[in-house]
Amino acid sequence: MAVEEHAPARVRPYVQHLVTGPADRQAPYPPQELPADRATCDDCLRELFDPVNRRYRYAFIDCASCGPRAAIAEGLPYARARTVMRHFPMCAACAAEYDDPAGRRFHAESTACPSCGPRLRFLGVTGDQALRTAVEIVAGGGVIAVKGPGGFQLVCDAIDDGAVARFREITGRATEPLPVMVRDVTCAGALGYLTDADRRLLCDPAAPIVQVRRARHAVLSAAVCAGTAGVGLLLPGTPLHHLLLDGLRRPLVVVTADDPAGAEEAVELGVDGVLTHDRPLVGRRDDSVVRSLGARSTVIRRARGLADAPLPLPVAARLPLLALGAERGGTFTLAYGERAVLGPHLGDLTDARALEAYEAELDRLRGLHGVEPVHAAHDLDPGCLASRMASRWPSRVAVQHHHAHVAAVAAEHGLPAPFLGIAYDGLGLGDDGTFWGGELLLATYTGYQRLGRFSQAPMPGGAAAVRRPARMALGYLVGGETTDQPIPMGLAADLPGFPPVAGIRQVIARGGPVTSGAGSLFDAAAALLGLCPAAGSEGDAAERLEQAATGCPRVEPLAWRLARRDGLWVYDAVATLRDLLEARADGEPAGRIAAAFHATIAAVTVLMCERAAAEHDVTTVCLSGEVFQNRLLAADVLTRLTLAGFEPYIGERVPVGDGGVSYGQAAIAAARLATPSSPAGLTSDA
Numbered sequence: 001m002a003v004e005e006h007a008p009a010r011v012r013p014y015v016q017h018l019v020t021g022p023a024d025r026q027a028p029y030p031p032q033e034l035p036a037d038r039a040t041c042d043d044c045l046r047e048l049f050d051p052v053n054r055r056y057r058y059a060f061i062d063c064a065s066c067g068p069r070a071a072i073a074e075g076l077p078y079a080r081a082r083t084v085m086r087h088f089p090m091c092a093a094c095a096a097e098y099d100d101p102a103g104r105r106f107h108a109e110s111t112a113c114p115s116c117g118p119r120l121r122f123l124g125v126t127g128d129q130a131l132r133t134a135v136e137i138v139a140g141g142g143v144i145a146v147k148g149p150g151g152f153q154l155v156c157d158a159i160d161d162g163a164v165a166r167f168r169e170i171t172g173r174a175t176e177p178l179p180v181m182v183r184d185v186t187c188a189g190a191l192g193y194l195t196d197a198d199r200r201l202l203c204d205p206a207a208p209i210v211q212v213r214r215a216r217h218a219v220l221s222a223a224v225c226a227g228t229a230g231v232g233l234l235l236p237g238t239p240l241h242h243l244l245l246d247g248l249r250r251p252l253v254v255v256t257a258d259d260p261a262g263a264e265e266a267v268e269l270g271v272d273g274v275l276t277h278d279r280p281l282v283g284r285r286d287d288s289v290v291r292s293l294g295a296r297s298t299v300i301r302r303a304r305g306l307a308d309a310p311l312p313l314p315v316a317a318r319l320p321l322l323a324l325g326a327e328r329g330g331t332f333t334l335a336y337g338e339r340a341v342l343g344p345h346l347g348d349l350t351d352a353r354a355l356e357a358y359e360a361e362l363d364r365l366r367g368l369h370g371v372e373p374v375h376a377a378h379d380l381d382p383g384c385l386a387s388r389m390a391s392r393w394p395s396r397v398a399v400q401h402h403h404a405h406v407a408a409v410a411a412e413h414g415l416p417a418p419f420l421g422i423a424y425d426g427l428g429l430g431d432d433g434t435f436w437g438g439e440l441l442l443a444t445y446t447g448y449q450r451l452g453r454f455s456q457a458p459m460p461g462g463a464a465a466v467r468r469p470a471r472m473a474l475g476y477l478v479g480g481e482t483t484d485q486p487i488p489m490g491l492a493a494d495l496p497g498f499p500p501v502a503g504i505r506q507v508i509a510r511g512g513p514v515t516s517g518a519g520s521l522f523d524a525a526a527a528l529l530g531l532c533p534a535a536g537s538e539g540d541a542a543e544r545l546e547q548a549a550t551g552c553p554r555v556e557p558l559a560w561r562l563a564r565r566d567g568l569w570v571y572d573a574v575a576t577l578r579d580l581l582e583a584r585a586d587g588e589p590a591g592r593i594a595a596a597f598h599a600t601i602a603a604v605t606v607l608m609c610e611r612a613a614a615e616h617d618v619t620t621v622c623l624s625g626e627v628f629q630n631r632l633l634a635a636d637v638l639t640r641l642t643l644a645g646f647e648p649y650i651g652e653r654v655p656v657g658d659g660g661v662s663y664g665q666a667a668i669a670a671a672r673l674a675t676p677s678s679p680a681g682l683t684s685d686a
Contacts, residue, residue, distance in 0.1 A: 033076075034070050036308045037070050037149055037237070037305050038067060038305065039066060039204075039237040039305070040066050040236070040239050041065045043063065044239065048239050048242060049246070058114050058117070059120055059131065059238075059240040060112050060117050060118050062239070063105050064106060064108040066205070068238075070304075070307075071150055071285055072110060072282060073282065074282055074368075075367075076370070083110070084279055085111075087280070088117050088279075093115070094115075094117075114127070118279035120240075121276050121277060122134045122273055122275045122276070123273045131240075132247065134244070134275040139157070139247075141156075142271075143163060143167050143271050144156075144274065144275055145275065145276075146244070147276040147277055148238065149238055149304065150284055150285025151257065153255060154170070158221060159220060161223060163221075165223055167253055170271065171257075177226050177231065178225075178255060179234060179255060179287065180232065180234075180254075181233075181245065181253075183245045183249075184235065185199055188212075189215075190215065190219070191233060192233055193215055194212060197294070204290075206237075206305025207235055207236070208290045209234045209288065210232065210289075210291070210292070211232050211300065212232075213230055214230055214231040228547060230543070234254070237287075283344075283364055284346065284357045284360070285307070285344055286344065286345060286347075287304055288305055288307075293634050293635050296638070298652055299660075301345045301655065302342060302660075303345045306653070307342060307343060310341055311341075312414060313666065313670050314410070314411050314414070314671060317336055317337060317666070317670040318670075318674055319336075319673075320371045320373045321336075321373050321670060322335075323376075323662040323664075323666035323669060324376060324379075324386040324389055325379075325658070325659075325661050326428075326658035326661040327348070327349050327384045328350075329655075330345055330346040330349055330358060330658075331345055331659045333662040333663045333666040334371050335670055341365060342663045343361055346361060349385050373393065374395060376390040376393035376397070377398075377666060377668070378397070378398060378399070379399065379401055379404075379429070380399060380400045380401060380431070381401070384429075397668075399669065400448070401425075401428030403441065405625050405664055406421025406422070406664070407443060407622075408654050408661065408663045408667065409421075409623065409651050409664075410620075410622050410649070412651060412653055418443060418444050419442075419444075419618060419622055420443075420451075420609055420616075421448070422605055422608075422609070422622070424601075424626075424628060425517065425624075425625030425627055426466070426517050427520075428517075434516065436453065436515075436517070437517025438454025438518035440452030440453065440569065444671075445672075450568060451568065451615075452568050452608045453568055453571070454516045455480060455482065455570055456514050456515065457475045457480040457481065457516075457520065457524075459514065459520070460474060460475050461512070462513050465520070466523075468499075469524060469532055471504065472520050472523045473523070474499070475508065475520075476521070476574055477489065477501075478504055479508045483561050483570075484572070484575055487574060489501060495530070496530060518625070518627045519542060519626065522545055522630075523542060524577065525577065525597050526541035526545040526594075528580060528581060529594060531545055531590060531594070545597070546631070546633070552595035554599075555595045557596060557600035557602075558596045559578070561575045562604065569611050576600050580596075601637075602636040602637045605640075605641075609621055619647055622650075623637060623656070626657035626658065629657055668685065
């Protein structure tokens with residue numbers, strides 16, 4: 001067994017506009033393209049706050065350059081008669097603007113004004129008085145529900161400790177960070193450290209939530225960020241949000257309700273009122289979430305403003321197909337011809353409300369696009385809820401989870417095959433029956449070959465090891481696969497919040513799931529550094545590890561080993577954890593060790609790619625999996641790969657997490673159905 005031991009070794013232009021759509025507001029939309037919602041434009045904002053304008057303080061002002069589109073569409077081609085605005089006949093003044101080819105509202109399908117359009121309602125009052133009353137409630141520390149373009153949102157003052165505490169009690173969101181809406185980029189800069197890329201993302205027409213580092217002296221309730229060093233910021237995307245912020249003059253927590261389709265749930269939760277209106281809702285749309293990566297950006301959650309832009313398929317779908325995605329990703333993809341429509345993020349499908357929204361949005365988009373799928377693509381894991389849904393279709397294509405991850409990146413960027421794929425995530429069933437998640441693949445759009453992986457470790461208690469990173473850490477310490485000796489347990493003797501080692505040994509001895517997941521390794525490292533023995537939410541441990549490492553001076557990697565085993569390059573994670581514990585015992589700061597851990601994973605990744613390139617002469621690398629939502633790791637790996645002579649790519653319009661899996665499934669299924677036989681040396685998923 002060959003062992004390599006290591007111890008302390010041109011990015012693509014930033015894509016400014018994440019939303020695709022017609023550049024000319026007077027150009028007709030493609031017949032089957034669902035146009036994306038767009039944030040309020042500067043011209044409409046000037047009218048909104050102009051006392052002499054007839055739409056002064058009208059919460060539904062928009063024009064051909066902005067406003068709801070996908071959020072109001074009931075059919076295609078996109079036209080007023082096939083939107084919910086058909087319920088609001090235009091007055092003479094609006095009709096004249098709608099018919100004027102030289103005007104800003106020429107064929108703007110949601111054109112309306114106070115005389116003929118939707119009206120606000122709050123606690124028995126309507127119009128502008130409803131808005132002013134809602135502002136008074138929030139200013140007094142209240143929590144209200146607001147009917148947004150994609151469903152009901154819960155809103156409170158982001159500075160008021162009592163309001164945020166009550167918000168968390170009402171919503172049941174005890175630990176996860178809450179997004180904050182601010183008036184403009186200047187206000188955003190007072191709450192977070194913004195790069196130029198962050199500012200461009202904030203001003204994008206999609207109005208996404210942008211994840212940034214929280215400013216040291218940010219004036220926010222401590223409960224908003226839940227102890228994390230980051231904050232999600234967004235600008236108002238609708239006139240109604242602009243009016244709320246103008247009236248309150250303070251940042252707001254704005255979160256889509258778990259059941260955003262109706263106000264009844266909000267009332268039952270105990271909010272202080274529901275700011276609603278009479279324009280019907282036709283689909284669920286949460287806010288999109290994005291993150292800058294130096295000169296690039298990546299999508300964490302593809303939803304309102306982004307989800308309806310069509311994506312290319314490397315191989316056209318001869319017959320319509322539906323890719324059902326991953327259980328926790330909560331997206332689907334409709335593919336027909338040369339286009340793929342990646343549906344919006346809808347959450348964890350094990351939640352009944354998310355599953356209901358998933359089914360409803362799927363039915364809606366099938367009807368809108370006039371597509372009835374003939375084939376269904378699904379995850380290789382038969383126990384996955386999305387896989388079980390595939391039984392409704394007689395023709396099914398099973399796709400391995402990590403193959404779908406890397407194929408999504410390749411398809412988005414139009415890359416030719418073959419390509420190397422680095423898939424780092426939590427858990428996904430591999431073709432050997434174990435859970436994968438730290439993978440190096442040589443892939444095409446029809447098959448893959450596994451070239452490398454992270455070492456395996458038992459998951460004591462299965463799902464309990466996901467919720468409690470301390471259990472996962474002991475899985476590595478007690479039973480992790482290693483090329484050397486196990487870790488001396490004396491190094492872990494004083495770890496706070498850890499369960500008894502003897503009990504974990506008994507759990508492991510009874511058997512159970514085994515994983516090579518990079519996400520599990522990040523969880524273990526966070527627990528061993530005392531950063532997160534128990535996770536408050538999914539990804540909590542890894543996020544705290546990244547935060548601890550952020551801002552630390554450049555450090556050398558920890559010790560690590562790369563071994564050749566059964567034809568694969570295997571990274572010995574136990575060797576790294578041993579060095580981590582030794583550094584901790586020597587008194588090294590947790591942040592410095594966390595930074596060294598990140599540098600180690602980046603160095604391992606590059607060396608595995610170098611070994612693969614030497615064997616297969618492939619230098620294109622696709623990075624995917626939710627671990628690459630980690631800005632520190634993703635930026636470091638992209639830089640190192642570029643310097644090593646590779647061409648690295650990461651999801652920029654498609655989420656790198658499970659929200660992008662359905663798109664990868666669609667690309668693979670279309671290619672395999674067109675060319676059923678896999679190239680020599682590559683394994684077909686099914």
